Amino acid sequence: MKIIIGSDHGGYSLKNLIIAHLEQQSIEIQDMGCHSEASCDYPIIAKEVAKQVLLTNNRGILVCGTGIGMSIAANKFKGIRASLCGDTYSARMTRKHNNSNILCLGERVIGSGLALDIVDEWLITDFEGGRHERRINMLELE
Ligand code: RB5
Numbered sequence: 001m002k003i004i005i006g007s008d009h010g011g012y013s014l015k016n017l018i019i020a021h022l023e024q025q026s027i028e029i030q031d032m033g034c035h036s037e038a039s040c041d042y043p044i045i046a047k048e049v050a051k052q053v054l055l056t057n058n059r060g061i062l063v064c065g066t067g068i069g070m071s072i073a074a075n076k077f078k079g080i081r082a083s084l085c086g087d088t089y090s091a092r093m094t095r096k097h098n099n100s101n102i103l104c105l106g107e108r109v110i111g112s113g114l115a116l117d118i119v120d121e122w123l124i125t126d127f128e129g130g131r132h133e134r135r136i137n138m139l140e141l142e
Contacts, residue, residue: 003123004060006032006049007107008042011063011070014107014115018061021116027123030058046073050080053101060102061119067106074102078140086110088121095125097132 003022007015012034019029032048034040042064053060054077062070067084074082082102083094086109094100103122105115127133 002028002030002056002058004030004032004049004052004056004058005062006034006045006060007063008034008045008065008070009037009039010042010065011067011105011107012037014105014112015061015063017112018063018105018116018119021119042069043073046070047077049102050074050077050082054079059123061105062102063105063107065106065108067104067109071102071104074104081136081139083122085118085122087114088117091118091122092125095122096128097135099127099132099136 005015005019019031022029032052033045046062049060049062062074064070071082071084074080080102081098081100082104083098083100084104085091085094
């Protein structure tokens with residue numbers, strides 16, 4: 001599995017920490033930007049990551065100041081189930097029950113230690129399927 005990752009300026013530092021953390025585990029990364037702390041627009045990055053996740057059937061991580069803008073933007077794309085998580089329980093459950101394919105994090109909201117734990121939990125947890133498959137299919141009806 002390859003992780004498609006992106007941030008705006010508000011999530012740039014945490015994105016770099018996550019990349020280093022995942023590379024240490026020999027996980028392949030595709031970084032869709034941004035590439036500096038200069039101010040940029042989170043919807044553009046969210047769109048690039050969402051498109052790439054759908055195209056390659058991999059999973060993605062999006063970071064902004066709160067994680068909220070990224071999650072709103074990513075969830076506009078059919079087939080994307082982006083989850084804003086601030087705790088490891090939610091990270092685990094959104095994989096098990098929602099088959100979350102994008103994790104959103106807020107750099108200005110949570111500490112980096114917790115953020116990396118959330119990433120790890122989200123990455124190792126599998127979708128449970130069954131009744132949850134029926135429910136996530138209902139998200140695509142309109
Ligand atoms: C940028 O200042 C900030 O608005 C952005 O990172 C994000 O938090 C938006 O939801």
